[in-house]
Each structure stands twice: as C-alpha cells, then as structure tokens.
Amino acid sequence: MFFYGMGFLLGCTSLWFIDSQGQALLLLSASLATFVFCYVRRFTNRLFIAFLLGLLWSSLNIVIWAEQTQAIVERPKSSKLTGYICSIPVYQIESWQFDFCAKTIDSEPLSHLSRNRVKVRWGKYAVDPSTTPKAGQFWRFNVKLRPVHSKLNPASFDYERWLISNGFIATASVKTEASLMEGTSLASRFHRWRQSVFEHLEGVLPQSPQRPLMLALLLGERNEISPSQWQLLQQTGTSHLLAISGLHVGIASLWSYWIINFLWKRSATLCRMLPAYQAAQIASLCGAIMVVLLSGMGLPAQRALLMLLLFIGARQTGIYLSLSSTIGLALIGILILDPFAPLATSFWLSFGAVLVIAIVVNRSISPRNKLWSWLSVNWYLYLAMIPIGLLFFEVISWVALIANILLIPLTSFATTPLLYIGGMLSIFSEQFAKFIFVLADYLLILTTWVQSKTAQLNPKSLSFVFNSVVLMIFFVLLLVSAFPKKSLSKSPLFAGLVIILLYQNKPSIPPKFEMWVFDIGQGLAIFVNTAQGSLLYDTGWGNSAHATAQSSVIPYLNKMRINTINRLVVSHGDADHAGGLGAILNSLDTQTIISGEPLDSYSSENCHHKRPWQWGDVKFKFLQHNPNNQWQGNNSSCVLSITVNGFRILLPGDIEKSAENRLIARGIEAYDVVIAPHHGSKTSSTWWFVRHTSPKHVIFSTGYDNQWGFPKQSVVERYLQARSKVWITHRDGAIKVTIDQAGGLEVSSMREEHPHFWR
Template identity: 40%
Template sequence: MLTQGMGLLIGLLSLWFIPHAQFALILLLVSLGILLCRKWFKFSCLFNWVNWGIIWACLNILVWANTTKSLITDAATVEVEGMICSIPYRQAERILFDFCVSYINGQEVGWLSQRKFQASWWHVEDALVSEKSAIHAGETWVLYGRIKPARGRVNPAGFDRERWLLANHYLGQLSVKRWTGFRDLSSISSLYHQMRQSVYEKVRFVLKDSEFQGVILAILMGERQHFSNQQQDVFQRSGTAHLLAISGLHIGIAALWVYWGFLFICKRTAKFCLLIPACRAAEIGALCGALFLLLLSGMAIPACRATLMLSVVFVSRWFGSYLPIANVLSLVMLITLIIFPFSILLASFWLSFGTVSMIALVLNKPSYFREKLVLWFRINWFLFLMLIPVSWVIFGYVSWVAFAVNLLLIPVYSFVITPLIYLAGILAFIEINMAKWLFDWISELIGIGFIIQSKSVEYNQLIPEVSFNPLSLLYVGSLLTISLLPYKLLNLKLKILFLIGFLLSMPFQQKRPYDFQMWVFDIGQGLAVYIETPDGNLIFDTGWGNKQFNLAKTTIIPFLQNNKIRQVDKLIVSHDDSDHSGGVSELLSQVNITQVLSGESILFSHADNCHRATSWQWGRVEFEFLSTDNVLWKSGNNASCVLSVKVGQQHILLTGDIEKQSEAYLIQQGLKPHDFLLAPHHGSLTSSSRQFVNHVRPKYVIFSTGYDNRWKFPKTEVVERYRLIGSEIYNTADDGAVWLYAKPDEQINIASFRRLYPQFWR
C-alpha cells in the first residue's frame, strides 16, 4: 500500500509543472509509453503507479479544461440561478458568500463542471429590493451580475489565488449587481446549509459581547471571518494558527470525547453490551461525532482528510485487520488523491500528511523513554523542527517560541477549551443563559492563552534574527530525517558531521547576480513598483487600499519578506489617489523606510516634494525626477512624480497618472526617448497623446491595470498608438508581474510571470 500511495503522489506532482495546453500531449506520450514498455519490459510497482499518477493528473486537467474552464472563458454580465452555499459575512461595504449555480443565462451547468462561485455584493442594502432583510445560506436565488473566470494576481511572492480557487473547486468569481428573484426550492443540500446558518446565528447571538467570538466560531464551525487583525497576527506569529483550523486535531478531539462518553455509558449498560461490544459502540459513536463536526465545519478538505483517516482505522478494525500507520496513511492518501487530485496544489495537503507522518515516525522510533510527558515533548520538538524550513519558505520568518507555546496550549485547547466550546454550542439550543455563562468562561480561558501568545510574540522579536539559505534549509531537513531513523543506521559521529555542516552553511547567503532589477507588480487596478540595485532600493507607489484592506499587505510585503528585504531607502508616492497611495501606512508600519517623497506635498507632512528633489546615482544606475509645470503639479493626476531611470545606455520612464498637459510640458522641457515606459494613467484616453507616444518611442510599454476593470483600461486606441510605433506591449492584467533585470555590463531584459510560469491553471 505504501508503494502505491507514494507512486501515485509522485505522479500527481506533475500537476505543479504541467504547462497549459500541453497536458493532452503528455497524456498521450505516457499512455503510449506504458503500452510499449509493458510489452518488452517489466517495471516495478512504484514505476507503474508513478505513470498512473501522471495519467490521472492529465485526465483531470483534460476534464477540467473542457468543462469548468471552457464554461467561462472571459468576463461577462449574466443572470445566474443557484443556491447560497456558505454562510455570508460582511467585509466593509460588501457581503461575501459562495454561490453554487445551477443555471447561467437559462443554460444548465453540466454535472462534470464545478459549480461554485466566489460571490461579492457591494452596497447590498441599497441593491436588494425584496421583502427579505438578510442573505441566508441554503436559499435559492436568481442574481444578475458579472462573472469572471477563476483568476488572481500573479507576483513573485505571495498568495496564488488562481491555484487556490482551482484546488477548492471554484468555477469563478461573481460580482452581484442586483437580486432578480427567489426560488422556494428544498433539497438535502439546502437543508444542510440552512442548518449551518441557524447554528451560526444562534452561537453569534450568544457570543455578541465576546472579544474572542472569531476564535470560538473558527473552532466550532470553521468560520474564520470574525478575527481582528491583531488576533490573526498573534496566532500566526506565535506558531499556533493550527489551533483554529478544523483538521486532524479538532476531528480527533471530537471523536475522542464522544468515544469516552459512549464507552462510559455502554460499560454501565449490561443489556446494550449483549447486543454490541462497548468498544465497538464507542468507535461508531466516535465516527458519528467526527462526521457531525465535519458537516458543521462546511466539509472543508482538511476536515474530510482527517475524517477519512479515522474511518479507515475504525473500518479496518471492524473487519479484523489492524493496519500499520504507514498503510493507513497510504490508503487515505490514495483515496484523497483519487477524489481530490487538485488538493495536492494546497499547502494544507503537505502540512497535514507531513505532520501525521512525523508523529507516526516519532511514536515508532525506538526509545528507552515511554513516559507520556517525554513522548509529548518529543512529538512537539520534531514538529517544531519540521516547521522551521516550511515556515521560512512560506512566510519568510520562524516563530522560535512556537515549541514552548504549543507544548503548553495544545493540551489546554484539546482537553479544556475545545470540548467546552462543543458543549456550549449544544447548550445554545437548550439553555441559552447557561450557554452564555459557559462561553464567558471559555472567553476568559482563551484570553489567558492569548496573553501568553502575545508575550511569546514579543519575546520572539527579541531573539536575534537568523537567516537561512537553501543549503541550510536542506541541512535542517536532513538533520530531521536522520534523527528519526533507527539508531543502528546512523551513528553519533555522522549526526555530529551533519550538525557541523548545517552550522557552517548558515553564514553563506545566495548572491544576487543582477545589478539592476525592477518589478512592476500585478496589483490590480493601480500601481506598485520595486527597484533594486546593489547600492540602494526604492518603491514607487503602493497599490490600492483603504482603512479595512490594502494590496500592499498581500503583494509588496510578502515580496519583501520572501527576499529578506527589511530596509527601503526611498518610498515614492506619485500622488494621492488611493490606487497609488493606499498601502503607504502598511509599508511605514512594516518596513524601515529612510525617505518618503510625494508628488502632492499635502499627502504626508514628513514627505519631501519629488518635484524639487535632486538626482542621485546607485552604482551604474542613475535616477532623476522630471519636473512638470508647477501650475499643474499642485494636485491631482498631473501632480504625479515622473521618474527617469538610466541603466547603462538604456532609459526607463515611470509616469504615474500624468495627463496630456504634463506630457506636453515634459516634451517642451527636452524629454528624451526612453526604451521602457510605464504607461501614464494605466492607458487612459486622457494620457498617452500621439505627440507623447511618438516622442518617447518606447521599445517596451507596460500597462498596470486590473483584469476586467470598470474603466476598460488600457483603452484600445491607446494600445494601438504604441503598436503603430513598434512597441512591445505588456499588461499586468494579462501578463502578471513584469520583471526588468540586468546583469553587470549587460542590457536590460524583460519578462512576465505568466509567461515564465505558464501552469495549466493560468
């Protein structure tokens, strides 16, 4: 079983690397290879299962491409009928929910197609003209809105939304314009979602005064939208975010407590024990408890995996077969990969199976210590070691206090807080005052734990920062692996040699081979640019944002963390529009910035005016602000900073949102032609005049726009002006982040991330 599971897993890894439009060819070649090789060669079981894994990957891509992907090829305004299949929640001025469609423009969605949309509804109170006062899960509605394919921003670091949407079975995204009808339909699915909605509303009502409402709802139902930013940050940085995810830990807790309860009752009921053994009844009850929590949590994929694992263990026992943990894991992996092949694209898949495998290895490792406390210490220690490279690669930091905090809080949450939350959730439907009293006590306990977590985060910041490179991360993984192998295979001397190698690898950092790099981030409708040289770096604009949310947090900050950049020499804010300055406060709070320059002097009291700033040079890269007419740059788009960057003999022009008046003034002041141009005002008709385009004559022009933006930028007429002079066009909405780079004494090269990484889901 282990061979089959590992073979299928290795084969399905091809999902990470198959380029778009080549899966059919790969499927054909692998299938022909298997048929030909079977005739003349006898291959191992592992090799055969690897091939079947590749075939299964390609078949799933083929089905998805010809059903789900082909159903929505571009954004369109349509009428959709379907069911609200998640609990709606409010975020600022909009309502977010999942909408499972049955019909699009009257045409039924095929059974092989994914049906779920990520829906958003702005200003819902003004738009909803019906007798209904709220949106509830399980209701069947007819909505009019704009649908888009499953699409996200593609950047050198941060969250890959397109991959996440695919792995979680989303058809696309829906922006609701208005409600057009209500269908009074009833089904098992609608009743299920209505049940979740009623539980959610009842518990929220009881918890309305609780500071930790979000934590309790996350543990009870998997609803994580009520966290404050501070709570979310503390749980992540203390290494305890897993306490809130309904997966193996919570499914196991529910099953364990139900098992103990049934066992206690059954052993004291003689007549019942004559019908079925007490242990068997307790196992059936435990499985039912796990299934109930699975349904309550919305049947998330991690919870499905944990419940499946528990089911395999119990069912094998009922048939008299006690499977080793390796076989249980392999069988669960096989079933998961067959039912949810795209789940391999999620980090939770690897964390889930990696954690369980690590615990199994620790439990099976020969040891002279059998005390439970010592075993608990060892399990947490090895999990902490496993998460060091994972946390560093994904988040760019390591929570060094996670070991101590988890050692203390996991038992508290497992045996006190989580069971009490389940009990209080049941009491909410029986005796609301008692439930409120119990939830108050639970909030107090969570509050005490939160104080410990907050203090641990403060202590973590006091620990000197350790920087890992790929070699040192490889040594961490190797040390972890050899530590779990039997003692006879590796002696102490070899382990010491690995440890010395790891310590020696720490000081070595990967040298960056470029003396100039520039990233135009895929920031949606807005602008954000990062420029780096060996002697300094700068950020030009920060993307869209407001008080509730900003794109700098999801795009620029992850990029800086991933590249271990903690110092920015200059932050340039072209002007005060929210799609250019929305992330300034986030950057100022997260990054050490030496100087801030702004096109509108009223924007920041401590910012310097870029129109009066002097030129400077970092290495062979020269920077110069081109001042526009002082009447125009008082405020508005024409106040934008215009930055010219010279790399060797090539020039790059960053223009912000300047319009035709400023363009004409720059030409009068002797503006030179530039090889690379960041198109003014995202390709608006108010900019990129024929005179400006013909004068600058860029070889490459970059538009920073959002996919299907409401202004339809860049305008077709503007794009054609650049095409007529032979410019090569890049648009972040179509190409993802655009990367300009140059090695010492070489010309600037240009690339885009959608072209560099053409995975099939793009």
C-alpha cells in the first residue's frame, strides 16, 4: 500500500508542471489511454499503475477547476455576493479581513463542483460596517470581485499558489451596500461556535506580548502575531510550532490517550465493559477531533486527523496495518479529498516529517536509549527539511536543529497541554483558568528567550543555488541513509550528502549586469546589480505601518545575501516611489542616498547635480532636465541612464510631457530598454519621446486592476507602433534584464519562466 500511495503522489505532482487547461486535457487523454492499454495487457506494476491514476486524478481536477471555478471570475468585476463568513474576522490595515463562503454570485448559485471561498477585505475606501462582522453570519455584499492574482517576485511568497491550494476562487473588497441576512446551516453554526470560543478566550487570556502566540496555539489564529515575533520564528525554523497540524493533533491525541488510559484502569467495572486501551484510543480520537474543530478544520489538521483515523480504525476493528501501509492509505485519502494538496508547502512539510519519523522509529535503535532516539529523529527531520526548505523557501536556518530539539519537547509536553487545560477549565472557573494561562505565559516567555538566543548564533540564514534534480537525489540518499544499519554502509551515503550540499552552495557565474523591475503593485522599485556595486532605484509604496518592499525587494536581497546598497536613488517624494525608504534603511546598509527632491527625515544628495560614475563596464549618468530645481513632484524625478557594452537603459521615474520635452531638446538618444514614465499615464510617453527613445523593450510598472487604469491603452499602442516589446509587471510579474559576459541582452519575466495552470 505504501508504494501505491507514493506512486499516486508522484502522479499528482504533475499539478506543478501543467500550465494550461489544454495541456491538462492532453495529459488526461494520454494517461487514460495508457491505463486502458496496461489493463488490456495485464501490466501489473503497482507503482506505475498508481502513478497513472495520480496523473488522471490531477489532470481531471485541473479541467474541472478551469471549467467550474476559474470561469466564475475571469476578470475584475462588480458583483453581489451572498453567503456566510467562514473564518474569524480580523481588523488589520484599517480593514476587516475574513474568508467568505459564497452561496450565490450575482444571484447565480455556485455549482457543487466549484469551490466557493472568497478572501474579503471590508472597510478601507468603503462604507464602514454597521455592525462588527463575526464568523457564521450570513451577509449580502456589493463587492469588487477579482480573480486569483497576486504580485510575483523572486524569493517572495507565492500568494496565488496559496489561494489555489486553500480553495479560494477570488478576492473581493466591499464597496457600497452590505446587509446582514437571516440564515443558518450546519457549517455556519460551526463557525459561530468558533467565534464564541475566540471571544471567550479573549476575555480570559492574559494581556501580554505572548497573547497572540496563545491564540495561535489554541485556535490557529495567527493574524495578531507581530512582525518581530514572525521574524524570530522564521530565523529559528520554529514557525511550524504555531501551525495547528500534525504536532498539535498528536499532542492532543497523546495526552487524551494517557489520561483516559490511566483513569480507566482504576475502575474494574469500566474495564469489564471496554478494555482500557480501546477506551483510550477512542478518547485519543476525540481529543484530536476537538483540536481540528478548534483550528477551523484547517487542511494540515485534517490531514493529520485522517492518518489517525486510519490507525485507530484499524486497531479497533482488529485489522493489522503497518506504519508504511497507514502512510500510503493516508496519502491516497488526502489526495482524493484535497486534489490540490501538493501545491501547499504545509503538505510537503507534514508528509516529509511523518515519512522520516516512520523510517527512523523503525530503525534498530535500542529502546532503552530514548535520548539518542529523540536526537536521531530530530537530526533526520532537520536533514529532510533541507530539500523541502530549499525548494519552497530557498534558505536553510542552521539553528533550526538546535531550536527544535529544545522547543518541541517544551511545546509538546508543557506549553500546549497547559493551554488546552486552561481552555477547558475556563468553562467552569475563569479564575483558575487565568492562573493556568499565566503559567503558560511564562513558558512562552522562556520559548521566546530560547529563540532569541539561538537566532543570535545564525543571524542570517544561508541561501543556495539549486535545481530540482539535485534536491531529489539528496532526498533519496537521505531516506536510504535512514534504513537499518545492517542494510548498507552509511559512509558513502553521508559523503554523498556532503558533496551535494557543497555542490548546491557552489556559486553560479553571475551576469555582467542584472536589473530587476519588481512587481511592486502601483509604484516602482528597480534593483541593479553589477560586479562592483549595487543600486536601488525607488522603493515602492509604503507608510509608517507597512511597505510593499518588505514582501518583494527585501526577500530577494536577503536571498542574494546583499546586505549593503551602494547607491539608493529616490526619484521623487511620492509615496509610491519613496514610501518604502524607511523599511529599506531598517533592513540594509546604504552608503549613499540620492533624490530628485528633498526627503522628509532623510538627508540625500541632489541627483540633478550628481556627476556620472562607472562600475567596471557599467556607466551611470543622471540626465539633466531640472538643473535649477524649478520643478517639484513628478517632473523633479531623477532620470538615470545606464550604459553597458553599448546597450542603453533609461529609468525616467514619473516625468511628464514638459520634462520629456526638455530631454528631447537636450538630444536624448535611442535606448534598448525604457521604464515607461509615470506608469504609462497619458501625461507622459508623448509621441515625440517614444520616437526619440525608440526602445526595443518598454516596461510598465503598474498594479493589478489599479484605479487609474495604468497603463493607458493609447500609450501602450504608441510603443507598439514604435515596434517595442511591451512588458507590464502586473501581467508578467517581476521583469529581469540581464547582460551576460558575452555581451548579449535578455529580458524575461517571472510568469514567463514559471508558468502554472492558474496563471
């Protein structure tokens, strides 16, 4: 059964490689024909048959998704939604945010084959709610509905993939009318119950910095966790401690088993009615179900519960199932119930952990040496997370092994049980519950202290250049090395692991020049990297609370191990160009700040009087169009010209017609790549400017479905008439411009290089 499960999983991973509905249909037909051929020829290789069934299942679900779900919202539109709130609403960034389970869209009921979850934002730039939204309430909304879409940048979180893997069909923002409706259903009652539990716990949990961590451990609600707490969790590789998944379900199951088994054995009458071990198994299952319900039926928790159901069900019925068979059956069940599970990072983390634990636990280790067994499990878990961490995050936290060895026992056997006990006691005695919660608070203070000390050992995670083939070889060697000692010699295998790690860290030959135009939303941020220095042109939108650079620019620079920016150019003072300056300066060292107009709270050099400079073969020059600082705002933008091996690139900021005319009068020449002035506004990119620059490539930095309608179609047509290849960040993702050592220029995009069926 284990091989059936692994083969089925391997077939389902085709989700990652299918990039269109047509390709899915082709694969569906080919795999079905192959399966029929194997059946007729009586080909019985179980791994291959399971692989074919996995291909069939994944391609079939992509076709169904494209026809029944994607077709519902193909482009932004105004719609009327009815349904109920199916998550606990949270107030962030001046808006209420929650998941909404839609029943109808524009009065049309949704198909049973379609998904129905919508990520809703309500409050900012809209009518404020007349009453506080709560989970389980039925509402009718007038919304702006948008298909699944997000910014796409190198080394950044793939929000699109997360939405697809979690069953969302769209995102929405409430615009005008919203009315509370009468209605109820079994699912809405469940969410109302979770809301009441959340409100009850808010009243009894201590008002301390650890309060968000307690809510995360009890209910899986992580929205209140501060950025500094998230950073500490990520640096130490302990974020999984707060995700209600296999660990938490296992804790509840284990403690329920121990407690009921201990008490049941004390009663001879109860033991005659039902053996203690069977009663304990039932209690174990009940404890696990309660945790899954408290978590809001999250997918990671559901996967862990399914595995537990199979294990306990087999024991209760007397059916013998080996650990490997249980894993195989659970895999098949998970993938049938949740076909898009392989797209979720949490699936691979939990599956990898369960698989490694199963192999290590079955090794020939003396049961008396429990400390060595515990260290061995954690060591192999850490090694197993290396390829998974590289594949999804492209980083390894070297302190993760130390932090998890110390904190998993603390969380499993002290903090989480105390929180569960406190939660149950709060029903009967809030005072006693508060005392228990205070004890848990002290344990979380200790947890935070351990995290901060271990993080100091490795303040910067290590990033790698890798490819999927090397990662697969690494994982196979890792699994083989975990088999019993008598099976094979370990020294060649560990040597192989070391060689692969060294190979992974071997730096690739960098291009002579590389420029990224980030998919920053409605704004601009461009990073230029050369062998002798780096430059950041603009920082994207931001304010005192949040900056888009935190989720786009900074993750990429961290991945590339760039800690210092030699020149930081702020074209002008608008928030969509200068708003992220504080976030950048807080995260990176900056040698020189250059700007087109004075910046609040920061000293800078005036770009209109800045002399040209050169890094190797790369020449930089600010074109002078505002020498007397007569213009403010858009026309004061720094216009940067970059020349590399005869190729010319122009970064003009937000200049408009008058500044463009000044540049034309000064003899502006043709360019290979031009960043479209002012995001493609009608006030810029005049016919004469386009004619004089005649770019081979023009790049528009714009936000998806932005309120100004940038880039304007008339401006795009102007560049097309000049035979320019048009790139748009919200359509193509981040744009990369490279000039290699041989001197060739290449422009590419993230969506072009990483196609998927949902894009």
